[in-house]
Amino acid sequence: MTENTxxxxxxxxxxxxxxxxxxxxxxxxxxxxxxxxxxKEKAQDLLxxxxxxQESPGALAQQCQxxxxxxxxxxxxxxxxxxxxxILAMAQPGSYLIDLTTSSPSLAKRIYxxxxxxxxxxxxxxxxxxxxxxxxxxxSIMVGGSSEVFERMLPLFQYMGTNIVxxxxxxxxxxxxxxNQIAIASNMMGVVEALxxxxxxxxxxxxxxxxIETGAAGSWSLSNLGPRMIADNFAPGFYVKHxxxxxxxxxxxxxxxxxxxxxxxxxxxxxxxxxxxxxEESGTQALYKLINK
Amino acid sequence: MTENTxxxxxxxxxxxxxxxxxxxxxxxxxxxxxxxxxxKEKAQDLLxxxxxxQESPGALAQQCQxxxxxxxxxxxxxxxxxxxxxILAMAQPGSYLIDLTTSSPSLAKRIYxxxxxxxxxxxxxxxxxxxxxxxxxxxSIMVGGSSEVFERMLPLFQYMGTNIVxxxxxxxxxxxxxxNQIAIASNMMGVVEALxxxxxxxxxxxxxxxxIETGAAGSWSLSNLGPRMIADNFAPGFYVKHxxxxxxxxxxxxxxxxxxxxxxxxxxxxxxxxxxxxxEESGTQALYKLINK
Numbered sequence: 001m002t003e004n005t006x007x008x009x010x011x012x013x014x015x016x017x018x019x020x021x022x023x024x025x026x027x028x029x030x031x032x033x034x035x036x037x038x039x040k041e042k043a044q045d046l047l048x049x050x051x052x053x054q055e056s057p058g059a060l061a062q063q064c065q066x067x068x069x070x071x072x073x074x075x076x077x078x079x080x081x082x083x084x085x086x087i088l089a090m091a092q093p094g095s096y097l098i099d100l101t102t103s104s105p106s107l108a109k110r111i112y113x114x115x116x117x118x119x120x121x122x123x124x125x126x127x128x129x130x131x132x133x134x135x136x137x138x139x140s141i142m143v144g145g146s147s148e149v150f151e152r153m154l155p156l157f158q159y160m161g162t163n164i165v166x167x168x169x170x171x172x173x174x175x176x177x178x179x180n181q182i183a184i185a186s187n188m189m190g191v192v193e194a195l196x197x198x199x200x201x202x203x204x205x206x207x208x209x210x211x212i213e214t215g216a217a218g219s220w221s222l223s224n225l226g227p228r229m230i231a232d233n234f235a236p237g238f239y240v241k242h243x244x245x246x247x248x249x250x251x252x253x254x255x256x257x258x259x260x261x262x263x264x265x266x267x268x269x270x271x272x273x274x275x276x277x278x279x280e281e282s283g284t285q286a287l288y289k290l291i292n293k
Numbered sequence: 294m295t296e297n298t299x300x301x302x303x304x305x306x307x308x309x310x311x312x313x314x315x316x317x318x319x320x321x322x323x324x325x326x327x328x329x330x331x332x333k334e335k336a337q338d339l340l341x342x343x344x345x346x347q348e349s350p351g352a353l354a355q356q357c358q359x360x361x362x363x364x365x366x367x368x369x370x371x372x373x374x375x376x377x378x379x380i381l382a383m384a385q386p387g388s389y390l391i392d393l394t395t396s397s398p399s400l401a402k403r404i405y406x407x408x409x410x411x412x413x414x415x416x417x418x419x420x421x422x423x424x425x426x427x428x429x430x431x432x433s434i435m436v437g438g439s440s441e442v443f444e445r446m447l448p449l450f451q452y453m454g455t456n457i458v459x460x461x462x463x464x465x466x467x468x469x470x471x472x473n474q475i476a477i478a479s480n481m482m483g484v485v486e487a488l489x490x491x492x493x494x495x496x497x498x499x500x501x502x503x504x505i506e507t508g509a510a511g512s513w514s515l516s517n518l519g520p521r522m523i524a525d526n527f528a529p530g531f532y533v534k535h536x537x538x539x540x541x542x543x544x545x546x547x548x549x550x551x552x553x554x555x556x557x558x559x560x561x562x563x564x565x566x567x568x569x570x571x572x573e574e575s576g577t578q579a580l581y582k583l584i585n586k
Contacts, residue, residue, distance in 0.1 A: 105494070128508045142504045165504045167496055175494040179501050183487040183510035189556030190479030194472040197543070200550045201398070201468040203461055208472050211435045211458045215421045216531075217476035219512035238509075250490070257493045261584070263482030266559050291554070 007031050010156070011064030013057050013080055013087075014101070015043040018127070019070040021134035022100070023051060025159040036060045058085035066156065067091060070100040073245055077103045081111050093119035096153060100141075102126040102242075104249050105171035105178070106256070108144060112170030121149045124170060126177035127161065130238060138162045142180075144172035178250040184221065185247055186263035188287055189270065191221045195229050196292045205230045225285040237283035244271050244280075300324050303449070304357030306350050306373055306380075307394070308336040311420070312363040314427035315393070316344060318452040329353045351378035359449065360384060363393040366538055370396045374404050386412035389446060393434075395419040395535075397542050398464035398471070399549070401437060405463030414442045417463060419470035420454065423531060431455045435473075437465035471543040477514065478540055479556035481580055482563065484514045488522050489585045498523045518578040530576035537564050537573075 007030065012023045015037040023046050026033050035043045036054045047053055054060035057080040061067050067087055071077060077099060081087045087097060088111070097120055099111065108124035115122040123145035133139040139161035143150050150166040157164045167176045194217070198205040206227070213223050228234070247268040254261050274282075274290045300323065305316045308330040316339050319326045329347045330336045340346055347353035350373040354360050360380055364370060370392060374380045380390060381404070390413055392404065401417035408415040416438035426432045432454035436443050443459040450457045460469045487510070491498045499520070506516050521527070540561040547554050567575075567583045 128505070128510070130509070133508075140504055140508050163504065163507060165500060167500055167504065172494075172496055175491070175496055176501050176504050178494075179487040179491045179496070180505040180508070180510045182490055183483040183505060183512070183515060186483030186486065186556065187480040187510075187512060190476040190483075193479065193554045193556050194476040196552060197475055197547055197550075197554065198468070198472045200552045201465075201471075201546075203465055203468055203472070207458060207460055208469050211433055211456065211460065211469050212421070212473040212476060214456060215426075215433050215473065216423070216513050216517075217421070217473045217480070219476070219480060219514075220509050221512075222476060224509075253494075254490055257490075259489060259493050259584075260586075261486045261490065262559060262563065263479065263486050263556070266555060270555065291552075293553075 008065035009034065009063065011035070011054070011060040011067045012070065013037065013060060013068070014070040015046055016070065017131045018100070018134045020046060021131070022068070022070065022160050024049070025137055027051060029159055034060050034064055056085060057083075057087055058090035061087040061091040061095070064095070065092070066096045066098065066153070068098045068100055072101070072242075074103045074107050074249065077101050077107060082114070088114050088118060088120065091118070091120050095120055096149065097122040098125050098153065099123070100125050100127055102177050102181075102246055102249070103174060105174040105253055108171045108174045112145060121146070122170065123149055123153060124173040125157070126173055128177065128180055129161070134160065141165070142167050142173045142176035144168055144170050144174060175253070178246070178253055181243070181246040182250055182261065182264050185243075185267035187219050187221050188225075188284060189263075189267055191219065191226055192229065192287045192291050194222075195226055195288065199292065228283070228285050229288040234279070234282045234286040234289065236281065237285065239280070240271060240275055240282050240284055240286060241280040243284050244268065244275060247271065301358035302327065302356065304328070304347070304353040304360045305363065306330065306353060306361070307363040308339055309363065310424045311393070311427045313339060314424070315361070315363065315453050317342070318430055320344060322452055327353050327357050349378060350380055351383035354380040354384040354388070357388070358385070359389045359391065359446070361391045361393055365394070365535070367396045367400050367542065370394050370400060375407070381407050381411060381413065384411070384413050388413055389442065390415040391418050391446065392416070393418050393420055395470050395474075395539055395542070396467060398467040398546055401464045401467045405438060414439070415463065416442055416446060417466040418450070419466055421470065421473055422454070427453070434458070435460050435466045435469035437461055437463050437467060468546070471539070471546055474536070474539040475543055475554065475557050478536075478560035480512050480514050481518075481577060482556075482560055484512065484519055485522065485580045485584050487515075488519055488581065492585065521576070521578050522581040527572070527575045527579040527582070529574065530578065532573070533564060533568055533575050533577060533579060534573040536577050537561065537568060540564065
């Protein structure tokens with residue numbers, strides 16, 4: 001993708017909060033961008049600023065040289081890649097397939113392998129950094145697939161992120177994202193329990209943060225989500241329902257590898273209790289409500 | 294403690310790794326420092342640089358105006374304060390008692406109350422920052438007790454720490470330290486499980502850290518203890534046996550307040566399993582060995 005290269009046509013499937021920002025960066029940089037998403041109205045902003053609409057994932061795949069997907073669940077990924085008239089069936093040989101969804105490592109491998117038989121070059125490239133990271137093009141992008149394909153796609157990733165790391169072969173991006181979610185899951189219990197304890201002990205939780213957030217107890221969640229818990233602000237951020245999905249993928253994947261993860265197992269069960277309380281659409285910091293009884 | 298005030302005589306009971314650094318700062322600043330510790334040889338460095346030896350906690354308490362204690366377990370704290378010829382019995386009225394040990398909030402309240410009846414002014418002031426923080430006088434000090442006494446002792450705390458916060462009445466310092474340990478406990482599970490997962494998935498854990506440590510999964514433990522786990526370096530740092538002690542205090546204290554802390558409960562049980570494997574004297578990052586089976 002040097003200045004001498006013709007810009008590839010980019011297709012983006014899934015124009016939710018994250019996908020919309022991503023497509024926007026490519027439009028701004030002068031790329032031809034095609035979009036498809038389940039509910040067309042959600043793509044309207046992009047269409048108004050120059051994106052071209054496609055009626056299906058397959059139709060989009062036929063028209064684009066780089067096909068990016070940013071959807072909800074592994075079942076959605078499976079459908080748009082492997083479904084009848086899906087991406088794998090319809091993309092032109094030589095195209096690049098980049099799944100940005102947080103999804104299952106084994107599914108990522110299947111896409112990669114099926115792609116190879118059709119001369120399609122797949123990367124799994126889940127991201128972290130949330131809506132703000134996507135908007136400000138400061139995402140962390142964890143990439144699995146061949147080094148050569150990674151190098152070729154790197155200039156495109158640089159429109160979205162700052163911390164872009166090739167983690168290994170197909171599935172390695174998803175595995176790395178699982179590591180990220182595993183670390184977050186247990187830490188959320190610690191942050192929540194520390195602040196609930198503080199409150200029950202009659203301390204001022206904000207003053208407690210002053211003592212503990214700069215030392216060995218310090219974490220992104222303590223400093224960023226702790227104040228929201230203290231302020232009873234449970235708006236998402238990152239949805240409880242999506243976090244549960246990620247923890248399920250990680251536990252299944254760990255199970256396939258024969259590893260027991262007791263902290264993650266407990267965190268998932270607590271978040272499921274929270275969801276059962278009607279908090280699926282809250283931010284992950286709402287775990288505070290479950291412990292603060 | 295302005296320049297016009299006569300420097301108080303400082304007594305320090307417990308000259309382990311932490312206590313030794315603390316006493317050293319006061320000696321260097323020109324204070325008269327008396328020390329007592331169970332094994333006299335451990336105080337020899339301090340005696341060589343001008344500290345005066347006392348034969349018992351009570352003898353030390355009689356000679357000093359500010360009596361600091363930095364010992365191991367709540368049972369040690371109880372003995373040196375409440376034992377026959379202990380600090381409470383022997384200190385001169387008007388003296389200040391500062392317990393720097395991580396100990397039980399309810400014991401801190403008992404010392405405070407018993408102190409008041411004898412005109413002794415007690416603060417609970419556990420610290421965090423470890424041996425390096427103590428050596429470099431950059432500890433975080435979490436203080437419980439009256440504001441007036443806190444203000445009077447603040448200049449002395451400033452020889453040891455940089456983040457010195459009055460958290461509330463007697464016991465509040467210990468409660469805050471419990472918040473610190475609660476946040477650390479569950480986070481350690483997350484860090485360990487993320488890195489074990491990474492290894493089992495065939496990733497390079499160091500490369501995984503590059504992707505995840507700067508974002509929402511980031512924490513002091515991930516960045517500081519993660520690399521030690523990867524390098525199979527399980528030297529303390531912070532001892533498993535002391536961490537178990539702290540978690541027991543926190544759980545008992547939570548129980549007294551009627552709060553359930555499932556993450557902490559699990560973390561304590563995992564660390565007890567680890568101790569049963571003979572790892573009591575290892576650093577807390579040795580939890581990696583339990584999960585990486």
